[in-house]
Amino acid sequence: MAGVQLSGLALAVTRAGGLGSLPAAMLAPQSLQAEVAKLFADGRKPVNVNFFCHEPPAVDREREVRWVQSLQAYYDAFGLIAPAVGGPAARQPFSDSHADVIEPYAPPVVSFHFGLPRDALMRRVRSWGARILSSATTVAEARWLEEHGVDAIIAQGLEAGGHRGHFLSDDLSLQSGTFALLPQIVAAVKVPVIAAGGIADAHGVWAAMALGASAVQVGTAYLLCPEAETTAVHRAALQGPAASHTALTNVFSGRPARGIVNRAMRDLGPLSPHAPAFPLAANAIAPLRKHAEAMGSGDFTPMWAGQNTSGCREVPAGELTRELVRLI
């Protein structure tokens, strides 16, 4: 949920009895510091801090130049100067600098997306007693995560919004819907499995438990909560007919992520062979997004959402959390 929530939503979920989660992938060290300070302002809470742990890509200047060039018509139409290539990536992988910021607060749960960080970093996170989670999109990834010592596995079904967490293969056809993936991961590993993807309401939570989940991870349903930082264009899309059509796209970041289909996805992808490696594709889109959003348009905004937006409600996150668990 990087980009659509900060500590406010996480705290609201935790106060209602859930495990709130702070997505740190897009937070610079100072912002991360400010958010974890709020998260742990009144003591150690059951809360999770989530990081990406991708390998930073080798910069392919030519590819980036071509990507910017392919967007030139939009810059021209909006009266914008094309951005220089080679800018810093908005998404940074988990590193010692991140660990320096969170270690004093000793978050009890730390989760990763795109595999796990290197051994030294894993040991550092373990050193303050944190439980470690990561996402699997296939049975093979679940087995790999278990072998590498995670405490629980998030089974990320193909319905889930945002970035796919795959890390052993880029072949999207290896990935399954929640209904197929979840029970097969439950059968393959001994650690608890957290279901993600398509879970929108109390019946979804109940069904996930019936398939063997020990817990569920719900994202999309919280996007309209007042505590979320979801942009106005994203909120509007979630409440309109556009929400019924999501797709996996790499045009916003360079990696496949599920979002509501919009102009950028239609024109450039949804999966483009020309997008620079993750996370470098984002830089060229950023000025277009900013310009379009200022005009009230979500044409260039990544509007991450899962395939089941029926649970999105404009209610406080605590109320939504209690509602989600009412049948279990």
Place this chain on the structure above:
Amino acid sequence: MAGVQLSGLALAVTRAGGLGSLPAAMLAPQSLQAEVAKLFADGRKPVNVNFFCHEPPAVDREREVRWVQSLQAYYDAFGLIAPAVGGPAARQPFSDSHADVIEPYAPPVVSFHFGLPRDALMRRVRSWGARILSSATTVAEARWLEEHGVDAIIAQGLEAGGHRGHFLSDDLSLQSGTFALLPQIVAAVKVPVIAAGGIADAHGVWAAMALGASAVQVGTAYLLCPEAETTAVHRAALQGPAASHTALTNVFSGRPARGIVNRAMRDLGPLSPHAPAFPLAANAIAPLRKHAEAMGSGDFTPMWAGQNTSGCREVPAGELTRELVRLI
């Protein structure tokens, strides 16, 4: 399940208390006659006869010639003569000739794939009191089917094996996993909803009911039953590591269908822009399939399977049926 089962499997399921189903899409009138005769040999039973109801495509001779040419290297390698283009399609849409065959037996349930047949045919099926089912892969298709008078809707999640049943749009990104699709269809229509896709065992059945299904449709789990006509190469694939990787492919028929990834899918697709329109792509593959199967290879066999083959067991279909419903 056209091609992998006949009346034997359907009867075994019905005798165990399920609604057995005879897939008629690939049966010539004489074979259909023989199978329905067996199905209803001792009276009217709760059994379903399933038909495809696609629009037969305009023949594009040039496209078919190019498709055959693209397979020439395989014919050469196997010492085969390339088949003539323009042969009859192995899959025929539901027609008055089919209705002539089944009407005397008055099957109590008739289901369709790819929408519904024309009004006159619908009225004919209704005339003997049959209940009519059809598959929806989106909420829009479910609403359309309800408006056109079906008695129940099969919500076909993206996990399901075999042909996708879409009929309003060819855009596969509109289709969702079962966990997302099922509850949204349940919320959108008043008729009962039958869940399909990824349901492999009793927990899957329970979870589908938790998501609002009135019933479930299970296919893949029956493929190893002794009553199924599943080929030896298909059975072997289902029991090996290959079963964990399925994909949607159009190389066997011209329409996307989910099967275990094999050489034909890897070499030619899995989704090829060159495949002739459904069902004409099948003719060019047929001799390769026959040759390869005779050598014990499934390289050119459509080995339809869903994304969850964990429920496939070599047990009688009646036993499997009772096992599937043990939690409800």
